Amino acid sequence: MTTRGGAGPSFRVWAVPGLPEVREGDDLAKLIAAAEPGLADGDVVLVTSKIVSKAEGRLVAADDREAAIDAETVRVVARRGTLRIVENRQGLVMAAAGVDASNTPAGTVLLLPVDPDASARAVRQGLREALGVDVGVLVTDTFGRPWRAGLTDVAIGASGVRVLDDLRGGVDAYGNPLSATVVATADELAAAGDLVKGKAAGLPVAVVRGLGHVVGGGLGADAGSGSGSGSGVDADGAGGDSGARALVRDSRDDMFRLGTSEAVREAVALRRTVREFTDEEVDPGAVRRAVAAAVTAPAPHHTTPWRFVLVESAAARLELLDAMRDAWIADLRRDGKSPEAIARRVRRGDVLRNAPYLVVPCLVMDGSHTYGDARRDTAEREMFVVAAGAGVQNFLVALAGERLGSAWVSSTMFCRGVVRDVLGLPGSWDPMGAVAVGHPAGAAPARGERDVGGFVVVR
Incomplete structure (x- = not known):
């Protein structure tokens, strides 16, 4: 007592x-x-x-305790070697789903x-x-x-x-x-x-x-x-x-819902193209944390080929999007598109207008090499473009980890001069699309499963 x-x-x-x-x-x-x-x-x-x-x-028969844990598991929270922390059928987060093999006859386990x-x-x-x-x-x-x-x-x-x-x-x-x-x-x-x-x-x-x-x-x-x-x-x-x-x-x-590797996988899975946002303001600190993740991407020659323009002012966003729309309409008219076709295509840019926050990722070629022949110079730029893409992907995944929705739209790449002029960017900065950022207005639809085998070639 x-x-x-x-x-x-x-x-x-x-x-x-x-x-x-x-x-x-x-x-x-x-x-x-x-x-x-x-x-x-x-x-x-x-x-x-x-x-x-x-x-x-x-008390149930289970020659394989791991199989019994699988049967009681709803969600894997963290895994290290054979140890698993999981959410079980009772909603509890614990080691091995609460499956107990002690003080029970051989070949049996005790479930909660x-x-x-x-x-x-x-x-x-x-x-x-x-x-x-x-x-x-x-x-x-x-x-x-x-x-x-x-x-x-x-x-x-x-x-x-x-x-x-x-x-x-x-x-x-x-x-x-x-x-x-x-x-x-x-x-x-x-x-x-x-x-x-x-x-x-x-x-x-x-x-x-x-x-x-x-x-x-x-x-x-x-x-x-x-x-x-x-x-x-x-x-x-x-x-x-x-x-x-x-x-x-x-x-x-729950701020600690996942283990480290599981959190990364969930953030990648959460990365979806979001086209409708609420009016809730975006935390600028969350965007900056996503940028910090973006600039950890690999890059050639120990360079840092990324720049992220954070268009936080509503007036600046409107000025940029209006200028981009006008440039796009001019291009479409030169292509001979009808007013109806132009209107339909311009509406595709509404995702940028409807987002409360806009980011323009840019590529800079500082530190790149010039070889003097087209083949190697083209390959050099492609290396930097790939690095820029890796940075953008890091950025999008990090935004998902912050529970922010995003949509990467390529439109700034078709009017780089306009974007540089409106935002006052150096001529060496190449806008690589625009990212709409905000809180998703609804749940994302289920993503269809993709067979990994269709994307893999083994030699």
């Missing part, structure tokens, strides 16, 4: 001895009630997920409960029926943590426990406003229970007493279903019976 406190608030936590080996079909609530008949209102019962899984028949919140509700209801007490129940499992060595228990299922304590809107001891403080109460309780359960002591259940203020919430059929998202904190701050699902950070707010 562990006691924390003194003159101020205190609580007790102890492990429950005497539980038998749990098998499929066992009633966990009855087993816990028999081993700890002195449970009282306001206690929090901490149940290791392993015995919940055993009782629920989650299908719905840990429902499991917690069932145990809580069973304890109420067996002992007439109103307790909170947490189903716990062992997690590693980013940036921290070692393991600790966290709550993966909850019923009757305020899993989050939202202190936002209050003040600290010095009167300073609290604007971002939401305490993961359920995880703190799980870790406290782990101190007395231990990892190898054969004590899968613990009880915390003295923190009755975190216990409450109904046992209705819809309570704590875990199907919602958000903070899980009720308007009164109590948290109700929201379940442990409320502890899982929404992907929109």
Whole structure:
């Protein structure tokens, strides 16, 4: 038994001895009630997920643990060698999807409960029926943590426990406003229970007493279903019976959703041509970070052949686009195009007009070599053009990583003189298209799969 406190608030936590080996079909609530008949209102019962899984028949045959992990994985977050951090079917991000091959017969693995919140509700209801007490129940499992060595228990299922304590809107001891403080109460309780359960002591259940203020919430059929998202904190701050699902950070707010290589691959996959943007302003800092990524591209002769003109002023964008439109119309008239055909083609440039931010990447040939014959001089320029393209691709991918949409349009390449005049650029700068940048107005359509074999020749 562990006691924390003194003159101020205190609580007790102890492990429950005497539980038998749990098998499929066992009633966990009855087993816990028999081993700890002195449970009282306001206690929090901490149940290791392993015995919940055993009782629920989650022991499955799996000669290949990796195959079992594959089956439980929704998304790979990070991979290093054989170690995988994944998001599993329960929405939890953890090593190996929570698949456990320890303390199980050879050729079997133990999977996490299908719905840990429902499991917690069932145990809580069973304890109420067996002992007439109103307790909170947490189903716990062992997690590693980013940036921290070692393991600790966290709550993966909850019923009757305020899993989050939202202190936002209050003040600290010095009167300073609290604007971002939401305490993961359920995880703190799980870790406290782990101190007395231990990892190898054969004590899968613990009880915390003295923190009755975190216990409450109904046992209705819809309570704590875990199907919602958000903070899980009720308007009164109590948290109700929201379940442990409320502890899982929404992907929109998760700054560390991917490992390094996975983030690169996702940014590349997110790189799409976006033609419709919202009115939301673009963060100039995000564009500059994308430029910083762009200029890491390879280039010949240790040169830096990229320049990025950031057209941030609405007046400058309008002047540039009007001048480009006039030059384009003049070209089309010389080609003998009809007014209708000219109007259709000019409309293709609307993506640049509709974007709140415009970037003009330019190629500079500083540091290039002159050989004196057409073949080698042409190859020299092509090397620089390829380097410029690599820089533009880096830029587009980095914008996707910043959750910004973009569209690369080649139009400035057809009126370079006009672009240089309007933007006041040196004559040695060659505009290599324009990039419309903004926040996408909608989700991108699904991209069709491309067979890599169709783009590969092996010799």
